[in-house]
Structures are given as C-alpha cells and as structure tokens.
Amino acid sequence: MEDEGWLGTQNADLIRAALFLIRTRTAETYIQKVKAHSGIRGNEEADTMAKEGLEKEIDTSVMIVIPPNWDYSGARLQSLTFNQMYRWISHLNQEGKDTAAQMIVPDILSEIYDQTGIPYTEQVLWASIRTPPIRREVQDFLWQAIHGRTVCGAFFSKWGEEWIDRQYCECGNLESLQHILTGCEDRPWVEEIWNASIGLINQARCMKGSTLSPPTYNQILAVGLLNTANKPATRLSKIIISETAYLIWKLRNAWVIRKETMSSERAIGALKETILKRAKVDLDSTRLPENRLDRKKRESKGLVTATWEVLLGNGSSSRSLRWTPSDHG
Ligand SMILES: [Zn+2]
Known part of the structure; x- marks a missing residue:
C-alpha cells in the first residue's frame, strides 16, 4: 500500500x-x-x-x-x-x-491557532468534524462546506446561462456559504438566530464567566475543535453551534429555493425546536434501563445529562421538554 x-x-x-x-x-x-x-x-x-x-x-x-x-x-x-x-x-x-478545501483549511487552522495557541493539523480538523456530539447529518454538511460543495453562489456558474442569476444573494453579493452563515446584512434573521443561539450557551453559563460571541465562519467550520476545561460546556457548545449553522443553511434553502417566508420569529422558533429535539434524543438515550445500556453508554450518561442540566433545569427537564414535533422541514 x-x-x-x-x-x-x-x-x-x-x-x-x-x-x-x-x-x-x-x-x-x-x-x-x-x-x-x-x-x-x-x-x-x-x-x-x-x-x-x-x-x-x-x-x-x-x-x-x-x-x-x-x-x-x-x-x-x-x-x-x-x-x-x-x-x-x-x-x-x-x-x-479541489482547491476549495486547499484554500480554506490553512485559513481555518491559522485562525484557530491565533485564538488557542494550539497548532492543530489538517487531519485533526477533518477528524473533529466526523465525531459526536456533532450529528451525522450536520457532519456531512460541514464536510461539504469545507470542500466548497454546498450548492450556492459560484457553484451555479457551472450550470449554464439560466442559472447565472442564482449565484447572487438578494443583497447583490455573490452568495457564498460564508455570506449565508455570517455575512449578509439584508437577512436580519441570521444575526438574530446567532444571538439567540449564543444566548443559549451563555445562559447555560457554561463558559464560566467569559461570554461567547457569535462565531466567525472559520470558527463554525472548526466547531469540532472547540475546547473548554468544562466537558459538558464544550459538548453543549459544539451541539448548539453546529446545529445553528446547519439550520441557517436549511432555512436559507426554504427561503431561496422554496420561496417560503422568513422572519426572525420563525427562525428562532425553529432554533429552539431543533435544540429541544436534540436534547430529547440525547436524554432519551440515557433513560434505558441500566441493564440495556452498554458500558460505554453508562459512562457517557453523566456527561449527556450534565450537557443539558443547566439549560433545561435540574432534574425536571421534562417540563421544558414538553415538546411536540412539527413539520417545519
Ligand atoms: Zn446577502
């Protein structure tokens, strides 16, 4: 070999x-x-x-x-x-x-190095987006994002004449994924959803004093490398940031492709629904009877419970979790 x-x-x-x-x-x-x-x-x-x-x-x-x-x-x-x-x-x-990944990966790594002082390698970055707690579907999205394969912006230029206009955001700029996730001033709901999302993390006071600001585009793509001394906090932050980025992408598709209406209220509602759903799936996995949990699950039970404890209230998390799924897409 x-x-x-x-x-x-x-x-x-x-x-x-x-x-x-x-x-x-x-x-x-x-x-x-x-x-x-x-x-x-x-x-x-x-x-x-x-x-x-x-x-x-x-x-x-x-x-x-x-x-x-x-x-x-x-x-x-x-x-x-x-x-x-x-x-x-x-x-x-x-x-x-495949220049997209070649161009952006050094950029991501150097930004993360500036912020943490840790010289992560390319391999570690790739592995970091391929592991829990980032959900499988969201892992695929991040992989495509780093490879420049999300269908938006310059991607349409390869599709021929009638697609040319689809390259641009309604604000007039080329609609790159970076523009969608962090860059468009004509879509106030994106900023609102990030504020709500980061608010959830700060509300869990998991950053122990320091408050988090909405992430840069590179920080979103490197969300798997996020690390704080507090394990449940790290886990919660990874989940919320990765889910928020993926949700913004899905809402943008609903808006641009399916012409659905969009508002800050709808976006924030969808965010809360996504996070509660994720919490429910997560916590349900720890509620199996002890004898049906393998050793690994028993060990991670404490971490999973701690992840949601501060956000959803101690013990009686079922109160905030009285949540019924709706089909918002
Ligand atoms: Zn725009």
Whole structure:
C-alpha cells in the first residue's frame, strides 16, 4: 500500500501511524494474521475498543503525529502498474481541482491557532468534524462546506446561462456559504438566530464567566475543535453551534429555493425546536434501563445529562421538554 502511495487505501492515516510506530520501535515486531470473531482474546478486545472508539468524542491528545522525516508519501514508480499509475495521476489532478478545501483549511487552522495557541493539523480538523456530539447529518454538511460543495453562489456558474442569476444573494453579493452563515446584512434573521443561539450557551453559563460571541465562519467550520476545561460546556457548545449553522443553511434553502417566508420569529422558533429535539434524543438515550445500556453508554450518561442540566433545569427537564414535533422541514 505504501509503495502505491496509499492511493485508494482505507484508513491510510491510521495505517501510516501504525507503520511509524513499528519503525521507531527498537524491538522486532512480528505480524500474524488471526481469524476474526473466533474468541481470540486480543482480537476480541481490539473489536470492543474499535466499537467504543466509534462512539467517542475526539481526543486530540492521543492522535499520532508523524514527524515529516518518517512520513513516506508519494508512490514508488517502479512498483506501480499502469492502472495504478493512471489512478494516481487522476488523483493528483483531482486534488488540483479541489482547491476549495486547499484554500480554506490553512485559513481555518491559522485562525484557530491565533485564538488557542494550539497548532492543530489538517487531519485533526477533518477528524473533529466526523465525531459526536456533532450529528451525522450536520457532519456531512460541514464536510461539504469545507470542500466548497454546498450548492450556492459560484457553484451555479457551472450550470449554464439560466442559472447565472442564482449565484447572487438578494443583497447583490455573490452568495457564498460564508455570506449565508455570517455575512449578509439584508437577512436580519441570521444575526438574530446567532444571538439567540449564543444566548443559549451563555445562559447555560457554561463558559464560566467569559461570554461567547457569535462565531466567525472559520470558527463554525472548526466547531469540532472547540475546547473548554468544562466537558459538558464544550459538548453543549459544539451541539448548539453546529446545529445553528446547519439550520441557517436549511432555512436559507426554504427561503431561496422554496420561496417560503422568513422572519426572525420563525427562525428562532425553529432554533429552539431543533435544540429541544436534540436534547430529547440525547436524554432519551440515557433513560434505558441500566441493564440495556452498554458500558460505554453508562459512562457517557453523566456527561449527556450534565450537557443539558443547566439549560433545561435540574432534574425536571421534562417540563421544558414538553415538546411536540412539527413539520417545519
Ligand atoms: Zn446577502
């Protein structure tokens, strides 16, 4: 796989990290393939840990950063078949075309570095938007956002003549996702929804004294890297900020594409509904009888409960959660 430049290899980052660890180990390492799911202790334990890992929130302290002199990348020409070489070249071309992520990722990382002093890597950023508590659908949205694949603005220029006008916001500017989420002064409901959203976080007083301001576009895309000393606070902030960004995108689509009416009242109503729904799903997952919770769920129960406690009131959260779903889209 290494000789082929890791092209098309699943989990290449993990395998490369493992290779690095093996190469820097002073003792000899033997690798033996074992039969899966047949009661071999090491294999069963690895399975369990992998399943737990899937549910876990990202912990950047355990990510393995490979020093550049140990990181072999690129393909070894002599070991490539023609087919592999072709795939490699089209992969390079693809990367050249995919400039959106290439342009924005360094920007995001340097802004976050300025604010936190932590030099997050690109891999950590990608992993951070792919983990709970960010909801699956919202994870996909953030991924598309960083790749510039949300259908708006310049995207329409590729679709031909009759779509040209669709590139522009009603305020006259090109309608980029940044413009939609944080930049348009002609859509007061966007600012209102951010104020309400950040108000919820501050209301939970989870930032311990310091109050949060509405996020910049880069901070939204890097919401998975958000970190405070207080775990429930971090979790709540990630949930609220990511859900708010995704909701603004959905409301913008309802408005621009389906021509639905929009107002600050409707937007804030939709925000509250979204957050309460999320809280309900979250809390319901902890209300299963003890014997139906696996170890992981039992452990995270405290964190999930603490996430919503301050916002919804202690214990009697059902009062604020008497919520009935409606189909606002
Ligand atoms: Zn605008």
